[in-house]
Amino acid sequence: MNLPNAETLFETLAERIKPLIKANTAIVGIHSGGAWLADRLLPILGKDLEHGILDVSFYRDDFNERGLHSETKPSQIPFDVQDKHIILIDDVFYTGRTIRAAMNELFDYGRPASITLAVMVNRGGRELPIAPQISALDTDLADSKNLQLLRHKNGTFYFTLEENT
């Protein structure tokens, strides 16, 4: 697979999310890649849009094997989740376990009217009945590959693709 151009995909993603924004919509980025995306989407989608960040460390299903990540960041949901249409944003969709954790956490803040999942890349490899409604790129990567979104100092995005060791 050729490495996708992250900036082009970002524009595609923004175009696809735009029509979903209505009154009562909020966007929530998943730490860290999804939070970076949400950060740059905000001026495009509307600066007044309610927004937040989730760090799903406390909801992961592999805590017993891996323990707590040493760089846990506080989740910040500074708006009332109750009855909101939430667009959950992440960089790479893989097994679906992160999204399950994120949804569990969101429901501890309240009962949203709906949750839509928007990701930059759907890399295949789903292990749960969860899938993104919006993706800028769908592909099929082997389990041995690790596709990661990173950010340059100037805020622009790029991907790395590595072999898992």
Add this chain to the structure above:
Amino acid sequence: MQNPQLTNDGELKHLLSIEGLPKRILNQILDTAESFVGVAEREVKKVPLLRGKTVCNLFFENSTRTRTTFEIAAKRLSADVITLNVSTSSQSKGETILDTIDNLTAMHADMFVVRHAQSGAAHMIAKHVAPHISVINAGDGRHAHPTQGLLDVFTIRKYKPDMHNLRVAIVGDILHSRVARSEIHALTTLGVPEVRVIAPKTLLPQDVEKLGVHVYHDMNEGLKDVDVVMMLRLQNERMAGAMLPSSQEYFKTYGLTPEKLVLARPDAIVMHPGPMNRGVEIDSAVADGSQSVILPQVTYGIAVRMAVMSILAGN
């Protein structure tokens, strides 16, 4: 010698004392606690991290605040919590501590939170338990009270984020205080440049300077320009030893009044680990005043204990 609190990879396995813990681990606990503060402000004040785990609070010595906040912390992590006031249970029938521990282990306990009047009790239990079990020291004799030390530095960091530029004064009965010892180790490890202790000679341990603190006997000198005033409880139960003339006399010399507090920096915060003796070590006008962060200390104590428990359970 291997630190009994750490795994072979240098991760926290038991929390027994702040002494000897690297700055990296203290910061990991404080940063994780930061994430737990928000949990208490949500609709559902719970996360599923310790679901299916059993935490045993073993209090061989009385405590209300510490016991309650450990219990709340474990419950907010979704653990099942058993609190035993052992002073009123089988110990009084003659069972040894380690037998009590073995029995609770046979009931599949995963974590012990231990308070004991004897210094070293938590260490002894940590050495004894099976490898999958973690032990948290919730206060042992005069030795250590690490989660109190941690919640105190967490509170300081909240109000005074630049720890490398602080003057902190700890006032009162340093000699009998496990809290003071834990605070001093936490503050110096985190790089607070000036830690003062203010107390009469009779309430200071010998060689206290070796802990890296500046010693003052006069409050008017010691409080000058400090950013944080940490009051300690005068342990009335030790007054019998005639270490002090009277509690009124003590209040006159070492009690924190509004008049003495003006010597500190105008934005100084006032802390107390509780329980307070109003009119003995602290004046009500200070305890309830605008510079007091005594109740936030209690609130942050829950987040800090959640952080410690979840880090231990994951290592």
